[in-house]
Amino acid sequence: MKLIQKPWLWSWVAAAAAFALTVALTEGRGAGELAYAALSFGAFAAIVGLGQMLVITLGPGNVDLSIPATMTLSGTLALKAMGSDPGTAWMGLGVAILVGLGTGLANFALIYLLRLPPIIATLAASLLYQSLAIWSNRGLRIKPPAGLADFATGRTMGIPNVALVGLGLSLLIWVLLERSVWGRWLLASGQNLRAARLAGVPVEAVRAATYVAVTVFAAIAGYLLASFSGGAALNMGAEYLLMSIAVVVIGGTSIAGGMSNVPGVWGASLFMFLVVSMLNSYGAGAGVRMVLTGLIIIGIVIAASTRRVAR
Amino acid sequence: MKLFAKYRILLPVVSLAVLLAATFYMQPRAMSYFGINLLFNLAVPIALATVAQMMIIMVNDIDLSLGAFVSLVACVTATFLNDSPMLGVLILLALVLCYAALGAVIHALDLPAIVVTLGMSFVWGGLALFILPSPGGASPGWLRTLMTVKPPYIPMAVCASVIIAVVTHLLVIRSGIGTVLRGVGGNARSVQRAGWPVVRLKALAYGLAGLFGVFAGMALVGLTTSADANIALRYTLLSIAGVILGGGEFTGGKVSPVGAVIGALTLTLAASFLSFLRLSPDWQIGAQGAILILVLTARLLFTRRDAQA
Numbered sequence: 001m002k003l004i005q006k007p008w009l010w011s012w013v014a015a016a017a018a019f020a021l022t023v024a025l026t027e028g029r030g031a032g033e034l035a036y037a038a039l040s041f042g043a044f045a046a047i048v049g050l051g052q053m054l055v056i057t058l059g060p061g062n063v064d065l066s067i068p069a070t071m072t073l074s075g076t077l078a079l080k081a082m083g084s085d086p087g088t089a090w091m092g093l094g095v096a097i098l099v100g101l102g103t104g105l106a107n108f109a110l111i112y113l114l115r116l117p118p119i120i121a122t123l124a125a126s127l128l129y130q131s132l133a134i135w136s137n138r139g140l141r142i143k144p145p146a147g148l149a150d151f152a153t154g155r156t157m158g159i160p161n162v163a164l165v166g167l168g169l170s171l172l173i174w175v176l177l178e179r180s181v182w183g184r185w186l187l188a189s190g191q192n193l194r195a196a197r198l199a200g201v202p203v204e205a206v207r208a209a210t211y212v213a214v215t216v217f218a219a220i221a222g223y224l225l226a227s228f229s230g231g232a233a234l235n236m237g238a239e240y241l242l243m244s245i246a247v248v249v250i251g252g253t254s255i256a257g258g259m260s261n262v263p264g265v266w267g268a269s270l271f272m273f274l275v276v277s278m279l280n281s282y283g284a285g286a287g288v289r290m291v292l293t294g295l296i297i298i299g300i301v302i303a304a305s306t307r308r309v310a311r
Numbered sequence: 312m313k314l315f316a317k318y319r320i321l322l323p324v325v326s327l328a329v330l331l332a333a334t335f336y337m338q339p340r341a342m343s344y345f346g347i348n349l350l351f352n353l354a355v356p357i358a359l360a361t362v363a364q365m366m367i368i369m370v371n372d373i374d375l376s377l378g379a380f381v382s383l384v385a386c387v388t389a390t391f392l393n394d395s396p397m398l399g400v401l402i403l404l405a406l407v408l409c410y411a412a413l414g415a416v417i418h419a420l421d422l423p424a425i426v427v428t429l430g431m432s433f434v435w436g437g438l439a440l441f442i443l444p445s446p447g448g449a450s451p452g453w454l455r456t457l458m459t460v461k462p463p464y465i466p467m468a469v470c471a472s473v474i475i476a477v478v479t480h481l482l483v484i485r486s487g488i489g490t491v492l493r494g495v496g497g498n499a500r501s502v503q504r505a506g507w508p509v510v511r512l513k514a515l516a517y518g519l520a521g522l523f524g525v526f527a528g529m530a531l532v533g534l535t536t537s538a539d540a541n542i543a544l545r546y547t548l549l550s551i552a553g554v555i556l557g558g559g560e561f562t563g564g565k566v567s568p569v570g571a572v573i574g575a576l577t578l579t580l581a582a583s584f585l586s587f588l589r590l591s592p593d594w595q596i597g598a599q600g601a602i603l604i605l606v607l608t609a610r611l612l613f614t615r616r617d618a619q620a
Contacts, residue, residue, distance in 0.1 A: 061506070061562075063425070116611075119373070120555050123551065123600075124552070124601075124603040133595045135593040145338070255423040285444075291441070293433045294434035298431070301422055301430065
């Protein structure tokens with residue numbers, strides 16, 4: 001396959017173009033800072049996007065709408081468990097991952113036992129998680145432990161730590177998808193569930209693992225985001241609902257399922273941040289910025305579809 | 312229990328009745344003209360939005376931009392429609408046409424509706440923010456009068472819900488074009504083979520969704536008397552839940568307009584019911600989710616029993 005045919009290429013081209021246009025305005029000044037900010041903020045979108053990508057790979061109708069609520073719940077509970085005490089960062093991460101496991105299992109129980117469409121199951125469940133977060137948060141703003149906050153906002157060798165965590169998780173997913181049986185099973189289930197089942201793939205186990213994976217990723221993102229922004233807020237996950245779906249699709253993962261694309265999610269996450277900063281630096285107001293973001297998303301989807309037809 | 316499978320509409324009706332009975336039991340004073348109006352007042356825009364979502368689900372798509380669209384309509388209504396009615400009407404008409412065009416484009420280019428509407432939600436949200444950067448505006452007087460009218464015996468909210476249900480039932484279930492539209496959801500290819508222009512049908516379904524979205528936004532402003540750019544964002548998820556609660560399905564063109572209206576009423580009532588339970592406000596959102604799960608579980612129990620019988 002030639003480079004030009006790689007589905008992830010376009011999101012990276014778009015991200016690079018947005019970067020170049022922004023830097024062109026400032027004549028090269030601030031390029032480093034912009035790249036740094038894009039990596040930091042893009043990392044959160046990429047982590048939740050990776051999870052959403054796995055679910056979307058399962059095929060049409062599979063999407064997880066509980067990501068924002070899971071992020072809020074895990075951030076809230078983890079910070080509450082840590083209570084700003086030093087040396088509790090790993091314990092907090094453990095709490096966050098447990099939250100992710102719990103919400104993922106609950107989501108899948110609704111989907112599997114009650115045969116609910118995933119959209120409705122994760123939507124209804126997310127309302128419960130949201131209430132749980134409100135109830136346990138009570139408007140308190142607990143600061144993360146100093147060490148953890150330093151880690152989340154800090155950098156190693158010039159690269160933001162959150163981006164390194166995101167890259168590590170991406171690598172893990174990439175290896176799982178490309179090199180493990182589980183990844184093959186996931187792709188097979190997404191391409192044709194019935195055929196996969198007849199071929200002996202344990203499709204329900206694959207689906208369960210996928211729905212747990214997405215919430216664990218969301219929980220980790222929530223934990224990091226709460227540490228990054230100095231506390232959990234009840235609306236901290238809100239923007240990641242649409243964002244998680246957008247980065248998956250812009251990244252070149254097929255909405256019809258059965259095809260994943262890890263690098264594309266990163267390109268799209270960087271792009272989503274860069275396009276906003278580009279429009280910002282050209283002086284666009286909030287309204288214009290949103291309209292253009294929406295039109296660009298649709299433009300990319302149309303471009304991707306014509307490419308598909310041409311091939 | 313064949314009854315429930317035969318009449319898809321029964322379960323939503325029963326859920327609403329049970330919830331209503333429980334509400335009256337908890338708070339007998341709600342059982343009055345004024346009480347019922349208060350309980351269901353905000354249901355009118357939600358019911359309209361749910362019908363709009365139903366039009367999209369009817370043709371096997373899903374609309375993630377509906378909440379943003381209703382917010383935009385609310386902003387237009389509270390500004391342009393109030394200040395210069397002619398311009399306001401033109402803008403609203405243009406919005407409906409946009410929706411129809413969207414449906415045609417989605418079908419013609421074979422785009423995933425979930426992503427296109429996702430993108431459109433940014434566009435509508437941005438336009439709304441552009442029109443009304445901070446909450447404000449005012450409801451046109453006639454709209455305010457219409458939404459607060461007090462018909463004898465039956466409260467306005469109930470009247471409006473019945474009218475919406477009857478009109479959409481006639482349109483979607485009884486009329487010829489409604490049947491063809493549901494056919495598009497059932498099997499678009501056969502409809503095409505039968506000689507119908509599917510692109511135009513999809514445009515029509517989306518156009519209808521846009522029209523009901525416009526009504527929803529106007530009704531909302533009539534009730535709240537002002538608007539802001541985020542006023543109806545939660546309608547996206549509420550409307551999807553309402554359609555499913557009302558017995559609709561995501562695929563196959565299986566929708567029920569009466570059920571959708573009842574689903575919207577149930578969701579609205581759920582919120583009021585919980586406040587009567589003296590449940591802490593923290594749990595109000597969660598309990599809506601729990602009620603949603605309960606009703607859908609009930610539906611599953613009945614359909615499964617039928618399958619065994």
